[in-house]
Amino acid sequence: xxxxxxxxxxxxxxxxxxxxxxxxxxxxxxxxxxxxxxxxxxxxxxxxxxxxxxxxxxxxxxxxxxxxxxxxxxxxxxxxxxxxxxxxxxxxxxxxxxxxxxxxxxxxxxxxxxxxxxxxxxxxxxxxxxxxxxxxxxxxxxxxxxxxxxx
Numbered sequence: 001x002x003x004x005x006x007x008x009x010x011x012x013x014x015x016x017x018x019x020x021x022x023x024x025x026x027x028x029x030x031x032x033x034x035x036x037x038x039x040x041x042x043x044x045x046x047x048x049x050x051x052x053x054x055x056x057x058x059x060x061x062x063x064x065x066x067x068x069x070x071x072x073x074x075x076x077x078x079x080x081x082x083x084x085x086x087x088x089x090x091x092x093x094x095x096x097x098x099x100x101x102x103x104x105x106x107x108x109x110x111x112x113x114x115x116x117x118x119x120x121x122x123x124x125x126x127x128x129x130x131x132x133x134x135x136x137x138x139x140x141x142x143x144x145x146x147x148x149x150x151x
Contacts, residue, residue, distance in 0.1 A: 073109035080113065081120050089121040089133035089142070097137045110138035118145020 076099055084092040096117070100110050114137055121130035121142075127150035134143040 072103070073106055073113065076106060077109075077113045077116055080117060084117055084120050085124055089117060089125070089130065090135075092117050093133065093135055093137045093142060100138070111141035114138040114141035115145035115148065118142040118147075119149040122146050122149035 076096070080092040080096055083095060093114070096110065096113055100106050118130065118134075118141070121133060122145075124130075125133075127146060130146045130149075131143065134140070134146065
């Protein structure tokens with residue numbers, strides 16, 4: 001009985017041993033190739049304008065600044081502020097709730113957008129009329145925006 005247990009243990013190590021041996025061969029090859037490629041991409045001339053890395057970082061920085069300037073919650077806020085001025089705060093609040101329901105990632109920005117809508121509503125409609133549009137979208141953020149703009 002002991003003999004069969006030993007045989008199963010050895011058989012159980014077979015696939016693991018083969019995978020280990022494959023990794024032991026492949027991993028150094030991958031590391032050498034990636035290191036070689038990294039060395040070929042380094043700007044050895046010392047001139048920063050020749051650097052591929054500097055050019056890619058500059059384009060990445062420009063793209064990320066454009067993306068950061070127009071994040072989805074900012075686009076939504078601007079659209080809702082326009083709706084508030086063209087229609088009324090009730091329409092803007094309804095569309096805010098719909099946008100948060102459709103894209104839950106906007107929920108973290110919901111309160112700040114609702115406060116901005118509340119402040120804008122006070123500028124357009126005055127504090128009393130703006131407060132009449134308050135509803136429980138993003139808790140009471142719209143009402144707190146009205147209060148902040150009035151107070």
